[in-house]
Amino acid sequence: MADARVPDDLRERLTGLGADAAARPLLVALDFDGTLAPLQDDPAASRILPAGVEVLESLAAVDGVHLALVSGRAMADLHALAQVPPGTYLVGSHGAERARVTQFGLDRDVVELTHAQADLLAALGARAAAVARGRDGVWVESKPTAVVVHTRLAEPADAEPAEAEAVALGTELGVGTLHGKDVVELSVLPADKGTALQALRHELGAPVVLYAGDDVTDEHAFEALDPQDVTVKVGEGGTVARFRVADPQAGVAALALLHDALTTS
Numbered sequence: 001m002a003d004a005r006v007p008d009d010l011r012e013r014l015t016g017l018g019a020d021a022a023a024r025p026l027l028v029a030l031d032f033d034g035t036l037a038p039l040q041d042d043p044a045a046s047r048i049l050p051a052g053v054e055v056l057e058s059l060a061a062v063d064g065v066h067l068a069l070v071s072g073r074a075m076a077d078l079h080a081l082a083q084v085p086p087g088t089y090l091v092g093s094h095g096a097e098r099a100r101v102t103q104f105g106l107d108r109d110v111v112e113l114t115h116a117q118a119d120l121l122a123a124l125g126a127r128a129a130a131v132a133r134g135r136d137g138v139w140v141e142s143k144p145t146a147v148v149v150h151t152r153l154a155e156p157a158d159a160e161p162a163e164a165e166a167v168a169l170g171t172e173l174g175v176g177t178l179h180g181k182d183v184v185e186l187s188v189l190p191a192d193k194g195t196a197l198q199a200l201r202h203e204l205g206a207p208v209v210l211y212a213g214d215d216v217t218d219e220h221a222f223e224a225l226d227p228q229d230v231t232v233k234v235g236e237g238g239t240v241a242r243f244r245v246a247d248p249q250a251g252v253a254a255l256a257l258l259h260d261a262l263t264t265s
C-alpha cells in the first residue's frame with residue numbers, strides 16, 4: 001500500500017524518475033539537520049533517523065546513483081554524525097568544505113585560509129562571543145571557516161537582539177552571512193549550498209538532481225537547481241521547492257519510494 005506520508009505529486013515524480021534512463025547518473029543530495037536528523041537543542045545530540053541510515057545504504061548500492069550530504073555542518077562534525085556508506089560525497093560548511101567517504105575514513109579537500117582570513121576568523125570568534133555574553137541560551141560554535149551564533153535555547157528577549165547583532169557583525173566585517181533556523185553563520189569563506197551543489201552535479205555529469213532540505217539556507221540549493229530537478233522542502237515555511245513533505249520521517253519514506261522506483265523499473 002502507498003505510504004500516505006509521501007504526497008501524490010512527489011510520488012508520481014519519483015516513480016517517473018525510476019523509469020527514466022536519461023536521468024542517470026542521478027545525484028541524490030540531502031541536507032542533514034532537520035532533514036535526515038530531527039532538530040535538537042544540542043547539535044551534538046543530532047542523529048540520523050535509523051530508517052534513514054538504511055535507505056541511504058540501499059540507494060548508494062543502486063547503479064547510476066550518486067549520494068551526497070550537503071550541510072552547513074563543519075566537515076569533521078558531519079562525518080562523525082552522518083553514518084553514510086563509502087562513496088558518499090560530503091559537502092560541509094555550506095560548500096566551503098568537500099570530501100568523499102571511503103572505506104577507511106575520509107578523502108577530503110584541504111581548506112587553507114590565508115593569514116588575513118585566519119585573522120578575520122579569530123576576530124569574528126571574539127566579536128561573536130561578545131554577542132553571546134550575558135544572554136542566556138545564546139552560544140557560539142566554531143568551525144574551520146566560520147563561527148555560528150546559536151539561539152535555539154534562548155528566550156526571544158535574548159535571541160532576537162543576538163541574531164540582529166550577529167547579522168550586523170557580518171555586515172560590518174564584510175563576511176558571508178547566513179541566517180538559518182536559530183543560527184546566524186558568519187563565514188570568512190563565502191559559500192552557499194546552491195553553488196556547491198551545481199558544482200558537484202557538473203563534476204558527476206548528473207542530468208537530474210534530487211535535493212531535500214528544511215532550512216532557509218537550503219533555498220539557495222532549490223533556487224540554483226533546474227526545472228528537471230526534484231526539489232523537496234521538509235517541513236513548514238516558505239519555499240521555492242517544487243515538492244514538500246511534512247517532516248524528516250516523511251522525507252525518508254520518499255527516499256524509500258525512490259529506491260523502490262529505481263530498482264523495480
Ligand SMILES: O=P(O)(O)OC[C@H]1O[C@H](O[C@H]2O[C@H](CO)[C@@H](O)[C@H](O)[C@H]2O)[C@H](O)[C@@H](O)[C@@H]1O
Pocket residue numbers: 031032033034038039040041042043044046070071072073074141148150152180181182183185215217
Ligand atoms: O545544513 P544543515 O545540515 O541543516 O546544518 C545547518 C546547521 O545545523 C546545525 O544547527 C541546526 O541543527 C541543530 C541541531 O538540531 C539545532 O540545534 C540548530 O538550531 C540548527 O540551526 C549546526 O549546529 C550548524 O553548525 C549547521 O550549520
